[in-house]
Amino acid sequence: MPTLTRWCIRSGLVCLLAALLLGFLMQWPPAAAVPWLRSAWPTYLHILVVGWLTNLIFGVAYWLFPRYSADAPRGSERLGWAALVLLNLGLLLRVIGEPWAALGGETAPLLVGSAVAQLLAGLAFVANTWPRLRER
Amino acid sequence: MPRLSVWMIRTALLHLALGFTLGALLLVQRELPLHPAVPRLRPLHAELLLLGWTVQLAMGVAFWILPRFRAGPERGREWPAWLAYLLLNAGVLAAGGALASVGPGLASLLGRGAEGLSAVAFAWHAWPRIKPFGSLG
Numbered sequence: 001m002p003t004l005t006r007w008c009i010r011s012g013l014v015c016l017l018a019a020l021l022l023g024f025l026m027q028w029p030p031a032a033a034v035p036w037l038r039s040a041w042p043t044y045l046h047i048l049v050v051g052w053l054t055n056l057i058f059g060v061a062y063w064l065f066p067r068y069s070a071d072a073p074r075g076s077e078r079l080g081w082a083a084l085v086l087l088n089l090g091l092l093l094r095v096i097g098e099p100w101a102a103l104g105g106e107t108a109p110l111l112v113g114s115a116v117a118q119l120l121a122g123l124a125f126v127a128n129t130w131p132r133l134r135e136r
Numbered sequence: 137m138p139r140l141s142v143w144m145i146r147t148a149l150l151h152l153a154l155g156f157t158l159g160a161l162l163l164v165q166r167e168l169p170l171h172p173a174v175p176r177l178r179p180l181h182a183e184l185l186l187l188g189w190t191v192q193l194a195m196g197v198a199f200w201i202l203p204r205f206r207a208g209p210e211r212g213r214e215w216p217a218w219l220a221y222l223l224l225n226a227g228v229l230a231a232g233g234a235l236a237s238v239g240p241g242l243a244s245l246l247g248r249g250a251e252g253l254s255a256v257a258f259a260w261h262a263w264p265r266i267k268p269f270g271s272l273g
Contacts, residue, residue, distance in 0.1 A: 053190060066137050094163070101166075108167035115160035122156035126149045133142045 001063055004080050008059025011088050015051025018095075019044055036099035043098045050118065051091050058083055058125055065132045079128035083121045090117030137200055140214065144196030144221055151188030151228070155181055176236050183232030187251055192224055195258050202265040212264055220258035227251035 022044045025031045032038065062080050067073040074080065090113075097110030137145075158181040165174040199217050204210040211217075231247025234240075 049185070057190070057193065111167050112164050115163035119156050119160040122152055126153050130146065130149060133137060133145050135139050135142050136137055 002074065004074075004077065004084060005059040005063040008055050008062065008084055011084070012052045012055035012059065015047050015055060015091070019047040019052060022047065036102040039102045040099070043095055046091065046094060050087065054087060055084075058087065061125075061129055065129060066134060066136070068132045075128040075132055079124045083124040083128065086117045086121035086124065090114045090119075090121060093117065138211065140217055140221065141196045141200040144192050144199065147221075147225060148189050148192040148196060151184045151192065155184035155189055158184065179235035180232035183228050183235070187224065188228040188232075192221075195220060195224070198258075198262060202262060203267055203271070204265070213261060216257040217261040220254040220261065223250045223254035223257060227254060 022040060026037055026040055026044060058080075062074055065074075068075045093110045093114035097107040097114060100110065101107040158177045161170060161174050162178060162181060164170060195217070199211065202211075205212055227247045227250030229247070230250060231244045234243035234247060
């Protein structure tokens with residue numbers, strides 16, 4: 001299994017645990033009074049869907065999709081790493097920014113940065129995966 | 137990789153790119169108002185990513201790697217899987233587009249119906265391919 005895939009899947013597992021912990025806290029009566037937990041549904045959903053599912057897909061696709069060429073079997077390794085780093089950076093900025101916004105903090109740089117990073121991650125993954133999909 | 141898998145996975149990648157773009161717009165809109173209509177894109181964002189990206193990717197990969205048959209066409213009856221591809225994409229665009237523009241109504245109902253029928257069509261194709269190792273089929 002390539003190093004990048006191992007990082008993607010481990011990041012996904014960390015996100016799965018974080019999402020399920022947050023989901024538990026959102027339902028735990030003593031925590032329900034915490035202001036930012038009352039509005040944490042979008043954060044919970046995105047840790048689960050972007051953090052767990054998308055990291056897992058990025059890692060497994062990079063590993064198992066058809067080879068691009070003998071020299072670069074998995075396409076551009078740089079694009080693959082860019083997708084992983086930007087996806088998780090974007091998610092982290094969101095996970096910090098959304099509770100901070102609920103507490104009334106200034107969050108424009110965090111949430112705009114999160115949006116840009118996640119968008120670039122998606123585009124990097126598409127750019128690296130598209131040429132590997134060939135009929136045979 | 138078979139032709140249908142290439143089409144499904146490439147279409148899924150297009151849904152991913154569009155869905156992430158809408159997601160970025162929705163997140164930026166919270167801090168820097170771009171346009172009053174942007175928040176209405178949320179149902180299309182969800183439809184593109186949950187069905188157009190993840191479900192379609194799973195169907196494309198399943199069509200590629202599920203066990204094949206020794207006799208006859210190696211992937212069995214392919215047309216229900218092609219039908220699933222068409223119905224899923226029509227459904228995502230109809231339901232997501234309608235919910236983002238005019239709200240719930242006949243178009244969103246038909247879109248969700250098409251998505252459901254795509255699952256039926258894909259299951260019809262895939263069911264016989266779900267078999268144990270060494271099966272003679």
